[in-house]
């Protein structure tokens with residue numbers, strides 16, 4: 001299959017391209033598209049056959065449910081059995097935006113896409129192209145991140161093409177994603193808002209809106225040895241091709257810790273790649289060639305780190321690195337989402353600085 005990549009610069013001026021994309025979705029095909037978090041791989045979310053194509057293209061385990069993307073409230077009502085008061089509050093505050101709300105589903109949502117759960121994840125993206133595409137399709141769009149299962153999520157059309165070229169007919173190119181990490185998933189089916197996956201709508205923002213006692217974290221996120229409630233969170237994820245180890249600790253100790261570890265690994269004859277801040281990489285210039293460095297932004301600049309981590313992890317795919325070292329950051333605010341992805345990408349291998 002030939003994969004067409006169509007650049008969408010002005011949603012209003014490119015009605016035809018969006019109409020064509022909507023047509024592909026309505027007739028059961030797949031379209032990859034930008035959102036403000038990461039690129040999604042979309043299919044008609046009310047068509048079980050079409051959604052089966054998503055699992056096949058990604059190599060995704062069939063028990064891992066898909067979330068549905070909607071353009072407006074009436075689409076939420078089309079698929080949610082009830083909209084609990086908690087979800088109403090979160091929608092008023094954060095939708096459209098980088099958040100997915102878990103609610104009880106209606107029977108119109110195919111069993112195939114919810115992995116047999118009685119609930120469905122609903123996300124109203126803010127990105128113009130995503131919104132125009134959902135409107136053009138006229139149905140909720142099921143869309144996981146547009147990567148091959150287990151790999152880092154793509155944050156540009158080029159990165160999407162690296163995984164899906166030849167597997168789908170169309171990629172809409174809306175430029176790089178604003179946030180760079182997937183949406184915050186919040187379970188709204190109980191009496192508290194339970195964070196199942198941290199994202200750009202931070203725990204702190206939820207607490208400010210709802211109060212500390214109304215916000216909880218899925219125990220699986222805080223390190224306990226339990227099965228996560230977002231089924232996809234149990235799989236190895238976001239992994240680069242070479243094994244990654246994180247170095248975590250005080251920013252002031254980072255440069256020394258990296259220098260020591262790079263020298264030690266090189267002494268064992270290993271080719272080392274480093275994904276770290278500008279500041280840490282500056283301290284490695286003498287011992288590490290530039291092509292084995294990936295700069296993820298300035299130390300502590302969380303929006304920039306979030307926007308860059310997946311591309312930085314993927315930048316080693318075509319390089320000869322045997323092992324990778326990555327720099328950890330704070331777990332406050334957006335840092336919680338960043339560290340969640342980095343811990344998974346590294347299989348929880350960590351060195352303290």
Ligand code: TXA
Nearest residue numbers: 037039040065119120121144145182183230231232233
């Ligand atoms: O930002 C995002 O959410 C991106 C963009 C494309 O919108 N999408 C995304 O989808 O990250 P995906 O499939 O890669 O991640 C969705 C996660 C999976 O871990 C899945 O297991 C979980 O949501 N999930 C889906 N439905 C669920 C449900 N009913 N209950 C709990 N978790 C659910």
Ligand code: MG
Nearest residue numbers: 144145153182
């Ligand atoms: Mg994903």
